[in-house]
Amino acid sequence: MNFYKTNKYDPNFVKENLMGPNGVKMLEELTYSIEFDKDSRVLDLGCGKGLTSIFLAKEFGVQVFATDLWINPTENFNRFKLVDVENQIIPIHGDALELPYPDEYFDAVISVDSYHFFGTKADYMDEKLAPHVKSGGIIGIAIPGLKEEFNDEIPQEMLKCWTPQDLSTIHSCQWWREVLSKSEKIKIESIEEMDGYNECWNDWLSTDNPYAKKDCVAMEAGAYKYMNHISIKARKN
Numbered sequence: 295m296n297f298y299k300t301n302k303y304d305p306n307f308v309k310e311n312l313m314g315p316n317g318v319k320m321l322e323e324l325t326y327s328i329e330f331d332k333d334s335r336v337l338d339l340g341c342g343k344g345l346t347s348i349f350l351a352k353e354f355g356v357q358v359f360a361t362d363l364w365i366n367p368t369e370n371f372n373r374f375k376l377v378d379v380e381n382q383i384i385p386i387h388g389d390a391l392e393l394p395y396p397d398e399y400f401d402a403v404i405s406v407d408s409y410h411f412f413g414t415k416a417d418y419m420d421e422k423l424a425p426h427v428k429s430g431g432i433i434g435i436a437i438p439g440l441k442e443e444f445n446d447e448i449p450q451e452m453l454k455c456w457t458p459q460d461l462s463t464i465h466s467c468q469w470w471r472e473v474l475s476k477s478e479k480i481k482i483e484s485i486e487e488m489d490g491y492n493e494c495w496n497d498w499l500s501t502d503n504p505y506a507k508k509d510c511v512a513m514e515a516g517a518y519k520y521m522n523h524i525s526i527k528a529r530k531n
């Protein structure tokens with residue numbers, strides 16, 4: 295794929311702040327068909343070290359609430375200052391299961407490489423996330439996935455790096471469609487396999503991050519052939 299937007303960014307800055315397969319490229323692909331008004335208020339849910347928040351602010355001019363449970367918001371604020379978007383992005387320490395926002399506060403929610411950690415229960419969307427989105431607001435999700443569900447046992451290639459518990463949140467397009475179709479507060483627009491899987495993974499595996507080195511073992515053994523990235527687009531009713 296031609297990630298012409300992502301390729302404008304300092305590759306060293308991006309690599310230093312990756313926490314998995316290149317989330318900026320995942321976001322660029324996810325947002326190909328998403329439009330934001332410049333005055334939009336966007337929740338970046340599970341923003342990690344803020345790369346996706348930076349992309350949203352720079353490429354779309356929106357106000358971003360960079361929300362993450364694991365990364366210190368001061369660290370993210372300092373990163374935002376480095377690229378001159380500190381006035382567009384509000385860094386928040388927040389739990390996706392107890393979001394600290396009013397109802398109907400956001401015009402859109404974006405979640406890249408994180409929704410699978412907290413959104414696998416069928417009631418999560420309606421009880422925890424959708425209430426914070428305005429009617430008609432977009433919900434865009436990009437997550438790691440499987441080409442097909444494992445029926446009886448996990449392939450040995452994947453167990454070279456990840457435990458069954460690690461893999462318990464990774465599912466297929468059809469699995470996610472079945473879970474999200476139970477929501478009464480959203481309308482699913484699309485759930486599909488993403489095209490940029492290989493490039494996003496190659497960027498991650500080329501870093502010096504110790505977690506990337508660990509992931510290399512499984513990917514070199516052939517785990518990649520069972521996996522994909524999934525994009526989900528929905529709207530609040």
